[in-house]
Amino acid sequence: MKKILALLLAMMMLIALAACTTGEKPNNTGAKSSIAVCLASEPDTIDPALNSAVDGATLIAHLFSGLAKWEQDANGKLVIVPDAAKELVEGVTNDDGTVTYTYTLRDGLKWSDGKDVTAADFEFAWQRAASYDLLADYGYMFEVVDGYNDIWETNDNGEQVNPDAKLNVKALDEKTLQVTLYNAVSYWNELLAFPVYFPVREDVVANESWATDPSTYISNGAYTMTGWDHNSVITLEKNPHYVDADKILMDKIEFYLSNDSNNMVANFKNGTWQLIDDVPTNEMATLKSEYPDEYKVAGQIGTYYVCWNINEDILPEGSGLTGIEAENARAEIRSAIGLLFDRNYIVNEISQSGEVPASSFVAMGMTNPDGTEFYKTAGANEGFEGYYNVDPAAFEDNFNAAVETLKKYYEFDGEKFTNFPTLNYLYNTSEGHKAIAEYLQGALAGIGITMNLENQEWNTFLNTRKSGNFSVARNGWVADYNDPICFLDMWTTASGNNDVQFGKGDHASVACYNLDLTSFGYDVKVENGTWADTYDVLIKTIKNCTDNNVRYQLMHVAEDMLMETGCICPLYFYTDTYMISKNVTGFFSNPLGYKYFMYCKVSD
């Protein structure tokens, strides 16, 4: 009996032992430097043209080399510098207003399999990324390039009109690439450093699964992918063929693939991972005090805001207001409600990640042509920046002013409003959004406005919000490149991101907007026009404007229009919270959230 028992126990131990030795590789990095990080779970794709995620972009920025790249200069400032191009040339303006750039590639550029990188590889990659066949999420990043509009022109049935249309980009010879833009674009160099503009080789991408396996993943950047255990880890090792290989300090980077923030923290605390890109919201305060040197908050160009459905009627029953008067009243009411929220309380007590209270929709980090912050010159108000004062001291005045405004339209019994229609606040399921929703609910309840909360799972939420089945909803927007237009062109009538439903439904026929661009030299003057007559025209004008100073002034006009509707209620500017080991030096991240490890050193 005892013998058999002992045998069984021994068997169990053997099994446990077998379990201990699963899925491992010998860890012989020798003298080579290495770093292990965790940004997110398995990327959907790391094909430079198809990727639309920040973690994917970080991987691609290490694996590929475009004409330009982000780098940190000696003062720690982030700059765009030439990478595969010899220099980032100025464009030449043609007679028709288009602008042509001619780039020369550096000598000695190689793919990771040793073949030469040519201008034709860039031409191929760009045509592919913008093509109707590939249907890449970020294909529209080429909308500034001549020819793009022809490719995407569709007839009334939604069919492509010009199947043979191509971008105006040509490889003049092995080393010369010429590209023509519709007009001068201030953020063009930044686009060149964007993954969708990176080269890929025709024979490599002919295999549709090329970007899912290290053996077929041929790249031209600082690193090559040497391993990909799906859902587990992606390993990058220094590319000996990279032209600047001698400047790359980190030999090996392991990107662990997980999106569980609690697990990330456990691995960070025990020293397994040197950088994690997410921390659990409810542990932020503790981690910040326990790891003051490791807990980092970086700026991010994005805004967390509340959006109204413009077609939601919030006037009290029997207000008697109709048409233009009713819309103007609603705009005034929505703007007033935006002032009832204490943004400092939200960032200091609820979100707690160093966010900045927002007083405009275009986020902090966007700059005017003269280098000043766009949001600081927004709203043109005396004494404060933006469209309303977010100084903690100003909150009480804002609140009182808002209540006074609301009194014009609703019955007030001395403490509370009694006839404000019930609102519904829609948000996607998450503890963080819930906490903010509850604060907003409480703030409104204080003056008698009932707002019910409803949460939906992410994909369902996106669908509901896009189709306008909500009265008030959580929203957020993060820029793809450093130009305010990416916060503004999303609100045109036809835009797929027009969650407010500007110019749609009943609002399509509301003619209460004015636009006067004569002082900017345009023959545009509309009084009492619809959203399509005014805002859509304004955005189109901005996109075709070649004078950068005028263009930025027009963008301020567009944001003014947007904010006057009161439909957008910015709460705070996003930040990117991450934790990095004290032993790591040389790390930097860019405003779009890409993280760079190539110049890192890890001490023991």
Added chain:
Amino acid sequence: MNSKTMFYILKRILLAVLTVWVVITVTFFVMHAVPGGPFTSEKAISPAAQAALEAKYGLDKPLMQQYFTYLEDIVTKFDFGPSLKQRGRMVIDIITDGMKTSAKLGVIAAVIAAVSGIVLGAVAALRRNKLIDKIVMVITTAFVSMPSFIMGALLLALFAVSLHLLPANGAAKGGLVLPIITLSLYPMAYITRLTRSSMLDVLGQDYIRTAKAKGVSGTKIIFGHALKNSLIPVITYFGPMLAYIVTGSLVVERIFAVPGIGKAFVQSITNRDYPLIMGTTIVLAVLIVIMNLVSDILYKVVDPRINLE
């Protein structure tokens, strides 16, 4: 095996096929009824691009047509199609990759749970009301009442963060030890309790007393008669145990960042990655159906008295 048993098994297999078909059908239509789609994202693509993408993957066809095409591909070609979200990857590859880890995790956890549960249960029964029995009962009561996400978090904090003995990441060397322990504790405790009570029951039976009276040795009584018969209820638990391990691993895989199929399953639903939702659902359904079938057949093997009808 007589013809009656054969007939029974055949009937069960047909029923299993029917079950899987029902699962496929229900999942397919419910999945399409849920709002949102694979190409919905915070930054909307243009309507033209959206339409073209839908046409590329056949999502523009009538739902019934999509359903029959899907069934046909599965049955005739065993083709689960491409993932809509992870472009360039086939669903079958994603499932195979995930299953490698999940199967290892599940099988080891199940074996540990079964073996240690039976041993501990038998020991507790034979030493009834002695110290060892009491210790076993206290510990198993604790394990049975503790959900795996709490157990997982506790083990993670203790072994991976405080003591630095084991990795917190399931993909690392030795990373599966903690998930396996987490996953096996509950079924192990359950089997221990089941074996103990069943064994006590059997030990009180007349035939055991007869055997004892005949002078059969203690070892032979325990292993020849008592243990075998007391395992019948334990075997019936194997089906539910597997179901527990499969579903429990969804949680455990997340806690320990294990690159298993559970992760793919949960993510596919959030992403509305239709082919991947179908693929993972079918694989998990088939697995559970097969294990229940095996457990029922085992039942018969252990106790020939049981009439399967």
